[in-house]
Amino acid sequence: MIEDTRKGMGLWVLAGLLVLAVLGVGIWGAVHLSALNMAPGWYASMEGVEIEPVQPEGAEEGYNYYRLRFVLTNNSNQDIFIAGWNLGVAPAKGDRYAVDVWEPWDENVTMETEPCVPVGCIGDVELILEVDPEEMEGKTVQITLDPYGEMPLKLGEVELP
Amino acid sequence: MKRNAPHSDAWNAQAPEREPWQEPDHFSGETPERAGGGSARLVPLVICAILLAVLLVEGVFIWGKSAQMQRNNAVYVPSAEQNVYPADESFSFGPLQRAMKVSGQGEDMGRITGAAQDEKIVRVALRMGAVNDAVWDCSGAFYLQCGGTYYPNLGGYRLKQEHPEWAMRALDGYELCESGMEEGWVYFLVPESVSEGTFWMHWLEKDEDYNNESVQAAGVPVSFAQEVAGND
Numbered sequence: 001m002i003e004d005t006r007k008g009m010g011l012w013v014l015a016g017l018l019v020l021a022v023l024g025v026g027i028w029g030a031v032h033l034s035a036l037n038m039a040p041g042w043y044a045s046m047e048g049v050e051i052e053p054v055q056p057e058g059a060e061e062g063y064n065y066y067r068l069r070f071v072l073t074n075n076s077n078q079d080i081f082i083a084g085w086n087l088g089v090a091p092a093k094g095d096r097y098a099v100d101v102w103e104p105w106d107e108n109v110t111m112e113t114e115p116c117v118p119v120g121c122i123g124d125v126e127l128i129l130e131v132d133p134e135e136m137e138g139k140t141v142q143i144t145l146d147p148y149g150e151m152p153l154k155l156g157e158v159e160l161p
Numbered sequence: 162m163k164r165n166a167p168h169s170d171a172w173n174a175q176a177p178e179r180e181p182w183q184e185p186d187h188f189s190g191e192t193p194e195r196a197g198g199g200s201a202r203l204v205p206l207v208i209c210a211i212l213l214a215v216l217l218v219e220g221v222f223i224w225g226k227s228a229q230m231q232r233n234n235a236v237y238v239p240s241a242e243q244n245v246y247p248a249d250e251s252f253s254f255g256p257l258q259r260a261m262k263v264s265g266q267g268e269d270m271g272r273i274t275g276a277a278q279d280e281k282i283v284r285v286a287l288r289m290g291a292v293n294d295a296v297w298d299c300s301g302a303f304y305l306q307c308g309g310t311y312y313p314n315l316g317g318y319r320l321k322q323e324h325p326e327w328a329m330r331a332l333d334g335y336e337l338c339e340s341g342m343e344e345g346w347v348y349f350l351v352p353e354s355v356s357e358g359t360f361w362m363h364w365l366e367k368d369e370d371y372n373n374e375s376v377q378a379a380g381v382p383v384s385f386a387q388e389v390a391g392n393d
Contacts, residue, residue, distance in 0.1 A: 011205035018212035025216060029223035036227055041235025071309070077236040077373040079302075079313070110275035111319065113350050115310045118302065118363060120241035120376035124309030151231055 032150075039150035043075040044117075046125070046143065046155045053161060056128055058104050064131040065102065066160060068143075072125045074117040080145065082115045082125050088147025089129055092157060094137030102130040131160065236368065241376035245359070251290075254379045255299075255337065255364040260290030263360055263381040268346075271387075272353075274323050279353045282315070283385045284346040285360045287332055291342040298367045301337025305349040306380070307358040315348040337364060357384040 049070040059065055068089070074080045080087065084101030091098045117123035129141070139160040145153040246252045248265025264286035272281050283305070303314040317331040330345040347360070359380045368374040 005201070008201045008205060011202055011209060015205050015208045015212060018209060018216060022212055022216050022219060025219050025223070029219065033223065033226055033230065036230045036234070039234055041231060041233075043235065043237045073240075075238050075240065077238050082310075106277065108275070109277050111273070111315075111323070111350060112277065113280055113312060113352065115312055116304075118241070118304055118311055118313075118361075118376075119365060119373050120238050120378075121311065122240075122309075123311050126310075151234065 035150045040076060040078045040146070041151055042145050042153040044080060044145055044153060044155065045073050046070045047073070049143075049156065049158050051129075051158050051161060054128065056102065060130075062132070062134075064133055066129045066131065068125075068127045068129055068158065070125050070143075071122060072117045072155075073122045074119060077119060079116045079118050082117070082127065084127075085148065086146060087125065087127065088144045088152075089127070090142050090144065090147065091136055092138060092140035092142055095132075095135040098132045098135035098137075099141050100130050102128040233370070236372040236374060238373055239375060241363065241378040243378045243380060245380045245382070248381050248383060252379070254362060255377060256366075257292045257294060257296060259292050259337075261362065261379065262288040263383065265381065265383055267360075267383040267385040269356075269385040269387050270327075270348075276350060280350055281353050281355075282348055283351055283355065284327075284348045285383050287343075287345065287347055289336070289343045292340050295340040296338050298371075299338045300335060300365045300367065300373070302334035302363040302365065303332070303347045304361040304363065305351060305358045305383075306361055307351060307355045311361070312349050312351050315350055320348060334363070337362060355385070357382070359383070
């Protein structure tokens with residue numbers, strides 16, 4: 001009898017957990033679909049990738065810096081901005097933040113240039129990469145369009161020299 | 162000392178080990194104990210099954226809807242139809258054939274507060290003729306192409322903070338789709354090394370979901386000289 005009661009209780013607990021799961025998935029789904037509703041889908045490709053080591057002014061010790069250049073064709077229905085939030089880099093292996101687009105912060109700058117590749121155009125891209133060699137596994141870096149968005153597009157890979 | 166032990170043993174020995182409520186159920190073949198426990202478990206079991214089914218349907222719906230939205234969001238836009246026109250001459254642009262005139266001599270406004278050390282403002286003079294119809298399924302944009310890099314224009318809103326006097330006559334890309342005559346300046350924040358480029362006007366046609374689906378672009382070569390004082 002006691003065993004049956006325990007089994008009954010267990011099922012009620014399971015039912016409670018399922019209710020929470022239904023609510024949780026429902027809320028997550030609503031947020032996800034709402035974000036997708038706003039998210040652009042991408043059609044873009046890159047060619048002519050070049051990378052070279054550089055030492056920019058304001059570089060921090062312990063990091064390596066590289067100038068990455070390529071030509072980007074944008075057939076998406078939105079402009080592609082040449083900045084870390086729109087064109088991202090990450091190591092193929094290792095810590096996600098071992099490589100980043102270098103965008104030094106200056107509190108006096110309130111207005112920055114925003115180079116982009118407009119819809120239906122081909123444009124040059126130049127980014128400075130900041131690499132933490134201790135966190136980096138291997139030398140392969142992935143280049144991704146809209147890295148923090150709902151529908152990122154992997155453009156390709158490049159080997160650090 | 163177990164005072165009740167003999168009595169208890171006697172009870173156990175003679176009792177049929179069954180209370181009245183524990184009489185066998187001759188119809189189901191189950192003891193009432195089992196049947197009672199079963200019904201106690203049946204309700205949460207059914208609820209669990211229903212919730213599991215709801216969870217499954219919910220998951221399939223979200224996955225399906227998300228895949229459909231991803232397909233819909235990815236609109237392929239063909240390469241822009243680009244035409245380059247000479248400066249200081251009128252030409253027709255866009256589906257409405259609006260008359261446009263761009264001065265080949267832009268102005269270098271120099272550095273402004275809030276911009277980085279190695280950046281400056283340049284501006285291009287533009288005149289847009291009046292048309293009879295306004296178009297709603299389009300948007301417009303201005304860019305300055307220097308080498309292979311495109312810079313979008315600074316709209317009046319962004320200029321207002323530092324230079325409200327510039328913002329008053331600053332043109333924005335959306336004005337390409339309007340019908341009235343407009344004359345003003347298109348401003349760009351560019352690297353200090355820029356002395357010339359191509360000024361682009363983009364006319365973007367929208368599909369029924371208001372996604373850009375095609376681009377017509379008109380470019381005019383411009384160069385930048387230092388600002389002439391008082392010429393606003």
